[in-house]
Amino acid sequence: MWWKILSVFLIVYTLIAGTLVPLKPGITYVQPASAPAGKVLTLQLHGYNSFYTKSPESEIRTWLQFDEQHAIQGERIRVLNDTTLEAQFSIPSALPNSSSSVMLNAIIDHPNDGVSLLPSAVEIAQDTFSSAAAWKADVIQGLHVIKDFSYPYRNVIYESIRNTYFHVPMWFVLMFLFIASAWNSVQFLRYSNPSQAAKLDASKGQSLIDFDRKASAYAEAGLLFGILGLVTGMLWAHYAWGAAWSNDIKQLMTAVALLIYLAYFILRRSFDEPEKGARLAAVYNIFAFASLVPLLYIVPRMFASLHPGATGNPAFGSEDLDNTMRMVFYPAIIGWTLMGFWLAQLRFRYQRILDRATGLD
Amino acid sequence: MGKIASQTTNSVFISPKKAFCSMKFFQSRIFFTIILFMTISLPTVLAQGNRDYMRETGKINVVIGVIVLIFLGIVVYVLRLDRKLTKLEHQLKDDKNEWTN
Numbered sequence: 001m002w003w004k005i006l007s008v009f010l011i012v013y014t015l016i017a018g019t020l021v022p023l024k025p026g027i028t029y030v031q032p033a034s035a036p037a038g039k040v041l042t043l044q045l046h047g048y049n050s051f052y053t054k055s056p057e058s059e060i061r062t063w064l065q066f067d068e069q070h071a072i073q074g075e076r077i078r079v080l081n082d083t084t085l086e087a088q089f090s091i092p093s094a095l096p097n098s099s100s101s102v103m104l105n106a107i108i109d110h111p112n113d114g115v116s117l118l119p120s121a122v123e124i125a126q127d128t129f130s131s132a133a134a135w136k137a138d139v140i141q142g143l144h145v146i147k148d149f150s151y152p153y154r155n156v157i158y159e160s161i162r163n164t165y166f167h168v169p170m171w172f173v174l175m176f177l178f179i180a181s182a183w184n185s186v187q188f189l190r191y192s193n194p195s196q197a198a199k200l201d202a203s204k205g206q207s208l209i210d211f212d213r214k215a216s217a218y219a220e221a222g223l224l225f226g227i228l229g230l231v232t233g234m235l236w237a238h239y240a241w242g243a244a245w246s247n248d249i250k251q252l253m254t255a256v257a258l259l260i261y262l263a264y265f266i267l268r269r270s271f272d273e274p275e276k277g278a279r280l281a282a283v284y285n286i287f288a289f290a291s292l293v294p295l296l297y298i299v300p301r302m303f304a305s306l307h308p309g310a311t312g313n314p315a316f317g318s319e320d321l322d323n324t325m326r327m328v329f330y331p332a333i334i335g336w337t338l339m340g341f342w343l344a345q346l347r348f349r350y351q352r353i354l355d356r357a358t359g360l361d
Numbered sequence: 362m363g364k365i366a367s368q369t370t371n372s373v374f375i376s377p378k379k380a381f382c383s384m385k386f387f388q389s390r391i392f393f394t395i396i397l398f399m400t401i402s403l404p405t406v407l408a409q410g411n412r413d414y415m416r417e418t419g420k421i422n423v424v425i426g427v428i429v430l431i432f433l434g435i436v437v438y439v440l441r442l443d444r445k446l447t448k449l450e451h452q453l454k455d456d457k458n459e460w461t462n
Contacts, residue, residue, distance in 0.1 A: 019424065048419065158419035166427045221438075228434040232427040239423045343435070346442060354449055 003338050010335025017328045018165040024146075025050035026153030027118035030106050034123040038093030043074070043122065045106060047083040047113075048153060054082075054112040062087045063140055064104040064122060070096045071107075073138035091124055101125040107140065114146030118155065152322050157240050164325060165332040167236055170229030171296070172333045173340040177222035178261075180341070182289035184215035185282035192279060212278040213351045214344075215285055219264055221344035225336075226258045241306050249303040253295040260288045260295075274360060396433070 031044040045062065052060065062074035062085065074087030085108065095102050106121035154161055188211035191197050200206045233251070234244040245251060267284050271277030300307070321329060 015428070023419070159421040160419075160423040162421075162424045163427050166424070166431060170431070224434060224438050228431050231434070232430050235426050235430060236423055239420055339435070343438060346439075350442060350445060350449070354445075357449060357453055 004342050007335050007338030007342060010331045011339060014165050014328060014332040014335055018162050018332070021324070021328070022150050023049050023159060023161070024116070024150045024153045025110070025113040026116045026155070027106055027108060027121065028155075030118065030121045033121075034101075034125065035091065037091050037095055037124050037126040039091055041089045041091050041122075043087055043089060043106075044080075045085045045087065045108060045118075047085065047108070047116065048158070050110070050113050050116070051082050052079045052085050052110065052113070055110055059111050060085070061109045063107045063138065064089050064091075065107055065140065066096050066102055066104055069137055071138050071140055072104075093126070095124065095126050109143050111144050112146075113144075115143045116153065149324055151325055160236060160240060161325075163232070163236050164321070165328050167229060167232045168329070169333045169336040170225045170232065173225040173336050174222045174229060175296070176337050177218045177225065177340050177344060178289055178292055180344075181215045181218035181222060182286055184211045184218065185285040185289075187211045188215060188278065188282045189286075209278070209355070210348075210352070212282065213348050213355075215282060216265075216268060217344045217348035217351065218341075219261060219285065220347055221340050223258065223261050223265075224343070225340055226254065226261070230254060230258065237306075246306065248306045250296075250300045250305055250307050253299050257292050257295045260291060264288055 026048045028046050028048045030046065032041075035041045043064075057077050057079050060077050060079070062077060063071045064074070065071040072089050072091065074089050076088045078086040080086055101123050103120040104122045104124060106118045108116050110116075151161055188208065191200055191208050191211065197208060200208060230251075237246065237248075237251075238244040241248075264281060264284055268277055268281040271280065
């Protein structure tokens with residue numbers, strides 16, 4: 001019982017911390033978004049969750065950065081309001097490389113808000129290529145790194161980074177439930193052997209058919225969380241990637257995996273003899289689990305994906321999840337997992353009562 | 362013609378008085394149709410007047426949408442289990458072993 005209360009407690013914590021903790025300040029966009037080389041550019045930087053007025057203008061610094069060697073520091077910084085900053089950049093007439101245009105990152109260092117960065121903020125175009133020697137190299141150093149309880153700011157997804165606590169745990173729950181399901185199928189087949197069946201302790205409530213019921217209940221709950229993960233992912237994708245279904249490798253493989261598990265339930269119900277159906281379903285379940293691991297964890301890493309962290313490293317590296325997010329993300333996984341096992345347990349208990357009432361047990 | 366029509370009256374039609382307090386309502390196709398309709402029409406209703414509720418204020422409403430979807434998914438699962446339990450209760454109640462709904 002205690003773990004059910006823990007589940008509710010952790011999910012409530014996830015809902016409160018996941019929705020109320022603010023994002024770190026960031027830069028949404030700059031105006032103008034493109035400028036010619038060799039002129040003084042007056043740039044307006046628009047912040048998100050920022051409080052530019054909280055520090056004196058002389059202490060705020062800003063840069064336009066090309067790479068580690070090439071950056072221009074902004075001059076005559078004016079704070080228009082909490083979310084708007086104006087600065088002048090004298091763009092050299094020659095670009096750092098021979099292309100016709102380069103994209104520069106905008107960086108703001110604010111004593112109160114900390115550092116914020118917008119990648120590829122401004123496009124600088126040149127008509128004719130001249131020597132690159134004149135490009136400025138202002139040093140970026142002494143940045144203010146603010147450590148507080150807030151989530152990182154990411155472009156395009158903004159506040160929807162909070163979905164990490166709701167969409168992502170669905171897949172963890174699915175994995176744990178399918179592991180439990182496969183484990184019970186293995187146990188079912190193991191104790192089906194007459195020599196092993198004697199080892200089952202009936203006084204502790206162990207029975208062969210319970211393994212089959214548990215395997216089925218865990219798989220059903222896992223399927224529910226898989227569908228939830230897929231549907232919530234589609235909603236998020238519609239607003240982050242521009243389309244609900246973009247044939248991303250993870251989307252496709254997940255859909256295949258869920259269809260394999262759907263077939264498990266069809267297989268279970270297509271036998272007149274429950275004993276035979278249970279045994280075949282257990283065998284199928286083990287094969288379904290064996291195909292789940294490559295479908296969800298191996299194949300997606302071999303192709304380009306829109307999902308973060310899909311190449312090489314584990315799905316949640318240090319770049320995708322900072323320490324503040326970990327403090328909510330791990331409790332969220334535990335909370336949702338316990339909720340999944342709770343639902344599966346209810347389903348299992350119902351099935352046991354039903355079987356006893358209809359004389360199948 | 363009239364006879365056929367009266368025979369095929371769908372069981373989902375419930376008296377309006379009972380409609381919102383009976384469990385049957387939540388199990389009916391009408392309920393799911395309403396939910397489906399609401400889900401589809403909500404973005405359209407909210408997007409009126411050149412306002413994009415899902416994209417403004419840092420896409421926070423996407424998070425709300427995700428939470429609502431998870432909640433509804435779990436509720437639908439529990440309601441299905443509830444319906445199965447009701448059937449089982451009816452079955453255990455009368456010895457005739459009739460599967461009344």
